[in-house]
Amino acid sequence: SQTIHQWPATLVQPVGSPLSLECTVEGTSNPNLYWYRQAAGRGLQLLFYSVGIGQISSEVPQNLSASRPQDRQFILSSKKLLLSDSGFYLCAWSFSKGDTEAFFGQGTRLTVV
Amino acid sequence: GEDVEQSLFLSVREGDSSVINCTYTDSSSTYLYWYKQEPGAGLQLLTYIFSNMDMKQDQRLTVLLNKKDKHLSLRIADTQTGDSAIYFCAESNNAGNMLTFGGGTRLMVKP
Numbered sequence: 001s002q003t004i005h006q007w008p009a010t011l012v013q014p015v016g017s018p019l020s021l022e023c024t025v026e027g028t029s030n031p032n033l034y035w036y037r038q039a040a041g042r043g044l045q046l047l048f049y050s051v052g053i054g055q056i057s058s059e060v061p062q063n064l065s066a067s068r069p070q071d072r073q074f075i076l077s078s079k080k081l082l083l084s085d086s087g088f089y090l091c092a093w094s095f096s097k098g099d100t101e102a103f104f105g106q107g108t109r110l111t112v113v
Numbered sequence: 114g115e116d117v118e119q120s121l122f123l124s125v126r127e128g129d130s131s132v133i134n135c136t137y138t139d140s141s142s143t144y145l146y147w148y149k150q151e152p153g154a155g156l157q158l159l160t161y162i163f164s165n166m167d168m169k170q171d172q173r174l175t176v177l178l179n180k181k182d183k184h185l186s187l188r189i190a191d192t193q194t195g196d197s198a199i200y201f202c203a204e205s206n207n208a209g210n211m212l213t214f215g216g217g218t219r220l221m222v223k224p
Contacts, residue, residue, distance in 0.1 A: 006155075034211070043117070043216035044156075044201065059211075090155055101146075102212055104155040 002027035006091045006105030013112055019064075019078040021108050023091030026072065031093040033074040034102065035066055038088040050074060051096065086112045117215035119202050124221045131189040133218045135202030138183060142204040145178060146212065147187045150199045159187070159200075189220075197222045 006023045013019060025031050035047045046059045048066035056066050063082050067075045074091060091105040116138045125131045137145070143164050148156040162169045162176045162185075169176045175188040189196055202215040 036214075043119075044203075044212075044214035046211055046213070049211055092156075101158055101161065103158070104148075106155040107153075109153070 002093075002103065004091065004093055004103055004105045006108060008108060009106065010109045011111070013081050013110065015083055015112055016080045019076070019081050019085070019110070021076040021089055021091075021110075023074045023076075023105055024072055025074075025093045028072070028093070028095070030071060030096050032096050033068060034092040034094075035064075035074065035076050036090040036092060036104075038090065038107075039086075044090065048076070081112045083112050086110055117202055117204055117213050119200075119215035119218045121216065122219050122221070124223065125192050127192060127194055127222055127224050129192055131187075131192045131196070131220055131222075133187045133189075133200050133202075133220065135185040135187075135215055136183055137185065137202070137204050137213075137215075139204060139206060139213070140183070141206045142183075144205050145176075145185050146201075146203040146205075147174075147176065147185075148201040148203060148214075150201060150217070152198075156201065192220075192222050194222045194224060196220060 003026045033050045036044045037047050038044050050056050050068045064078050089108045092102045094102045118136045146161040147159045149159050150156050160171050160174055162178050173190045177186045199217040199219050201217045203212040205212050
């Protein structure tokens, strides 16, 4: 069976510090991978998606970047965090073909202080 | 671009039915989803419906789709305190499996 792991679960970082959130998927190959952000009081916003190693598409301009160094690893990064980067970040995966159901990780609550 | 709208809050008494509504704008939506998010946790897919269906029932959950009005609803029968959570409506089309989410409806179930 497939599983998705996302860490850390919570993170408090000062403004201007770097960020690295990691997500890995097990039990499947060549998944589509996604990073979503849920800001307080708002819905989920797609930040990045990837259909393969090294292939990253950005949905919104922002202070963040994503990388996919391995087939089942997806990393969300920032060189310098802003206060507005605070939120709940969710990694998700889906099969590359057919069913469009997305499976989510448990999320990372990031607070920038 | 696509837009998905939901009411922010719903309060019901335990044992009553809950109906959570959602509207969307993308006429090319192929799949429509309901996700549940419990406090501090990720999203759990509850159910989904293809755009060529009007209704789908799964135990206590009933999804109704009015494609003409672009309106989706989730009915939870015999609502329990464990159903308290945020419920997200989402849609996707054939273009790459990306989901567009609504803002979420917070369901509070009172004993």
